[in-house]
Amino acid sequence: MIRVEKQPEPRPPGFDFDNRVRQPGLSALAELTGQSPTVTRPGPRIQQRASRVEDLTHDDLRDYPYWTRALDAMHDAYRGICAYSCFYMEPLCGPTVDHFVALSRTGAPQAYEWDNYRLACSLMNAAKNQFPDVLDPFFIQDGWFTLNLATFQVEAAEGLEEPLKQQVDATITRLGLASRDVSNTHRTWFEAYWRPQVPSQPLPLWFLERRAPFLVREMRRQGRIRPEDAAILR
Structure with a gap:
């Protein structure tokens, strides 16, 4: 692994992360905890799953994976390099959005936040899973x-x-x-x-x-x- 320089959150005209990922995600979190939606969307009301956002799990968010909308922007921002294996990933060969603070570990409040995302190949993402013992590529030092x-x-x-x-x-x-x-x-x-x-x-x-x-x-x-x-x- 080598240190990965955190890239700024993408904004228009390239990709509108706030409107495409954060805002619909926050609205889903609101509905999942029994509050009113904060953005208008088609379809039925989302059923409440918990009383607090912190209590939501990955399974609760499975139907609202708005973070995948940012995958192309992440691939561009991080030059297609997996943050963990340090190999280039072709767009058709399994790049994924890794939530560094895993959704299964009280990570729901950060589910739709750019700073919690690491570009990772599917193999590394699956291996990391929810385990907390993996060092953050944003904070490691070259040479470790x-x-x-x-x-x-x-x-x-x-x-x-x-x-x-x-x-x-x-x-x-x-x-x-x-x-x-x-x-x-x-x-x-x-x-x-x-x-x-x-x-x-x-x-x-x-x-x-x-x-x-x-x-x-x-x-x-x-x-x-x-x-x-x-x-x-x-």
């Missing part, structure tokens, strides 16, 4: 997570003090960042860079960074980039 370029497994950086090391290890375990699938994806991109199918047409480092920024950061740190790319950096 490293990549072993022999095994291609994500590891905690050497020298981290407790309890930070424990938190990094817990995040790696919870998300499966050292799993075969994640490691093989790192390996595939690394080998595409170092062993191009057509030797006269090497994979540009800028393209690799667009697809796997954590991998490239670790390749640079460990001196594993081609001399011509290192010369460009200087």
